[in-house]
Amino acid sequence: MAGKPRSGCEALRVVARCRPMSRREEAAGYERVLELDVKLGQVSIRNPRAAPGELPKTFTFDAVYDASSKQADLYDETVRPLIDSVLQGFNGTVFAYGQTGTGKTYTMQGAWAEPEKRGIIPSAFEHIFTHISRSQNQQYLVRASYLEIYQEEIRDLLAKDQSKKLELKENPETGVYIKDLSSFVTKNVKEIEHVMNLGSQTRSVGSTNMNEHSSRSHAIFLITIECSETGPDGEEHIRVGKLNLVDLAGSERQSKMGAHGERPKEASKINLSLSALGNVISALVDGRSTHIPYRDSKLTRLLQDSLGGNAKTIMVATLGPASHSYDESLSTLRFANRAKNIKNKPRVNEDPKDTLLREFQEEIVRLKAQLERRGMLGKKRRRSSRRKKAMDGEGAVENEGEDDNEDGLEKNMENYLKEQKERLEEEKAAIQDDHSLVSEEKQKLLQEKEKMIEDLRKEQEATELLAIKYKAMESKLLIGGRTIVDHTNEQQKMLELKRQEINEQKRREREMQQEMLLRDEETMELRETYTSLQQEVEIKTKKLKKLYAKLQAVKAEIQDQHDEYIRVRQDLEEAQNEQTRELKLKYLIIENFIPPEEKNKIMNRLYFDGDEDQWKFQPLVPTGGNSSQMKRRPTSAVGYKRPISQYARVAMARRAHPRFR
Ligand code: ADP
Ligand code: MG
Numbered sequence: 201m202a203g204k205p206r207s208g209c210e211a212l213r214v215v216a217r218c219r220p221m222s223r224r225e226e227a228a229g230y231e232r233v234l235e236l237d238v239k240l241g242q243v244s245i246r247n248p249r250a251a252p253g254e255l256p257k258t259f260t261f262d263a264v265y266d267a268s269s270k271q272a273d274l275y276d277e278t279v280r281p282l283i284d285s286v287l288q289g290f291n292g293t294v295f296a297y298g299q300t301g302t303g304k305t306y307t308m309q310g311a312w313a314e315p316e317k318r319g320i321i322p323s324a325f326e327h328i329f330t331h332i333s334r335s336q337n338q339q340y341l342v343r344a345s346y347l348e349i350y351q352e353e354i355r356d357l358l359a360k361d362q363s364k365k366l367e368l369k370e371n372p373e374t375g376v377y378i379k380d381l382s383s384f385v386t387k388n389v390k391e392i393e394h395v396m397n398l399g400s401q402t403r404s405v406g407s408t409n410m411n412e413h414s415s416r417s418h419a420i421f422l423i424t425i426e427c428s429e430t431g432p433d434g435e436e437h438i439r440v441g442k443l444n445l446v447d448l449a450g451s452e453r454q455s456k457m458g459a460h461g462e463r464p465k466e467a468s469k470i471n472l473s474l475s476a477l478g479n480v481i482s483a484l485v486d487g488r489s490t491h492i493p494y495r496d497s498k499l500t501r502l503l504q505d506s507l508g509g510n511a512k513t514i515m516v517a518t519l520g521p522a523s524h525s526y527d528e529s530l531s532t533l534r535f536a537n538r539a540k541n542i543k544n545k546p547r548v549n550e551d552p553k554d555t556l557l558r559e560f561q562e563e564i565v566r567l568k569a570q571l572e573r574r575g576m577l578g579k580k581r582r583r584s585s586r587r588k589k590a591m592d593g594e595g596a597v598e599n600e601g602e603d604d605n606e607d608g609l610e611k612n613m614e615n616y617l618k619e620q621k622e623r624l625e626e627e628k629a630a631i632q633d634d635h636s637l638v639s640e641e642k643q644k645l646l647q648e649k650e651k652m653i654e655d656l657r658k659e660q661e662a663t664e665l666l667a668i669k670y671k672a673m674e675s676k677l678l679i680g681g682r683t684i685v686d687h688t689n690e691q692q693k694m695l696e697l698k699r700q701e702i703n704e705q706k707r708r709e710r711e712m713q714q715e716m717l718l719r720d721e722e723t724m725e726l727r728e729t730y731t732s733l734q735q736e737v738e739i740k741t742k743k744l745k746k747l748y749a750k751l752q753a754v755k756a757e758i759q760d761q762h763d764e765y766i767r768v769r770q771d772l773e774e775a776q777n778e779q780t781r782e783l784k785l786k787y788l789i790i791e792n793f794i795p796p797e798e799k800n801k802i803m804n805r806l807y808f809d810g811d812e813d814q815w816k817f818q819p820l821v822p823t824g825g826n827s828s829q830m831k832r833r834p835t836s837a838v839g840y841k842r843p844i845s846q847y848a849r850v851a852m853a854r855r856a857h858p859r860f861r
Contacts, residue, residue, distance in 0.1 A: 210512065212542040213262045215278050216243050216533070218519045219303040220267035230522035234529065236266040240717070241710045245530055248523040255753055259533045260714055261540070263707070267521065271310055275323045277703045278514060283327050285512050286425060289439030289548040293446065293506035294320055297535065298518030299528040300415040300450030307516055308447045309400075312393075321396065321421055321445050325389045328425065334693070335680030341426045341557040342678065344392050345383040346399030349498050350417035351469045357399035357419075358382045367812065368501055373553060376501050383424070385556075385676045396421065415450035418473060418499055426557035438557055440549045444506060449474055451535065452528050473499035477507075478535065484508045485541040512546045515539050530760075560673055567670040574663050617660050624653050 218234050235244040241263050246256040265274050279294060286292040296304035310319030332340045346357040354366040359382050369379045386392040404410045423443040431437045454471050476497030483489035494504045505511045517536035519529045628649045631642060730736035790799060805818045
């Protein structure tokens, strides 16, 4: 839109939301450890095991939502502007991050049945299609996909065949995408809701324990909005906005490996994507990292643009208020606090290659041309027949049926075919009545006419099919301004605008207060005059106390971070020990039970597929030199042609695997 910047640098928006105490927590008598200051956008967390005098820790976010907040508050104030941007052609992402049971799914999806409890996803559906219906001179195409990442495997929740694992691919122009991911073009809220429900059903079907499953998997609902509009240059331009709505796996520290009966390999994959997300965020904000480990997990690869790239991103950190979740809440707050410092570079995606909208438009033009060729759409034919009628003296209304839209199309087709058929029947009758023809000749001519009538019928069928296809395609391109311009809507629009203004105001107030607070602390020393020595002592003592408290808080923070670091290190060491033990076992088996020639044969066929993050076998090449098999040999793999030593192999794996870079 004119006047609005089409690109720029902007920080990730981070908001925190605290759910109400659950009945169980209340019954168990847990204390409340979280305090939210909605006006200031601050969360304070108090350690239930705090030493006397220990102050609560305070975190500041773009906004905070307390237990009394409504779904609509979060949507209107925080999410709505993002969806508006997506409708303008920006990429957008909303993450829900937090411990299991703190309201991620409630925030993203909510309860469908109750309008005021609908979460971000259903509200976005309404928002998007309302926007389209009110648009003018724009054509939209909306499609949706739904996927899940579980144990580092991508599952298409909308595919018929659930056994298929999807692969991530990279395109130099458009970035990372999922090969063969299904997507459905949707024309209205009902259709996209249907897609959503379909995916949710699939998601719950495959799992014996839905709670556990959803706490360990990431669900991503993806909406792609393409919009075509004639620009000031008179050319048509297409903008594409992609919206990722992400319900992340529970952020709680996974219990030790294998606790849930998985073998170590599975267990280590459970939260790989989530820890990779943390590493990516740390690398992005520490300012010294030159390498951002996006490639370490499926999630971070897929959402690379959302983290430091071409997207506007919101993170909703969800929290529980009770004392028993203190550790997890604090870790969520720290995570969110770090994410605040990520800078993205969003821009409008204008005229990218390979838009579905363009494809649809071209197909529609092609179908239209075909129909025209069949004489079904041609104005020319109608004009000429009209002219003929006029010459016949019957007269014609000049602007009658000037349009060649679908209705005209149907009428046209009917008339044309009727005319043709009548003509053929007449000719047939004429032949029958023609006594100058020999009967044999007559028969032949009649057969010819019969065949022509049959052909005509076939053509009619084909044309009907074509027309159906044409109509179906055209109906998928959404054009606003047709259905809604009534009074209620105008009022509604005004109301929404007002609400938006209020939200904007609130946001600015909060920002100002946050800034004032900051400045207060910075300028404590400046420009102060004292009337007496006594007063100076008093004021300075007060300040000293304040600064001392601050120093203690920072010290405590350092201690916390140190403890956390030690915990993580211990975990890693444990994992490493586990893997070394595993490796020793494998070596033992190989050295003692596999003949060396066999081992070498196998080793020579192995190569590392960096895309799939797996060792693979080269297909056997028969000594006859079968060329078709030669072609199937992987081409992207690293040096598969020559035998590889064990050390070289490890080196290759390192090169192929960015974690080792
Ligand atoms: P998660 O997806 O993070 O595991 P859920 O969204 O399933 O958590 O929420 C856990 C429970 O808390 C659900 O029963 C949900 O209805 C309730 N809940 C979460 N957030 C809120 C909220 N803001 N207001 C009211 N109830 C909530
Ligand atoms: Mg959930």
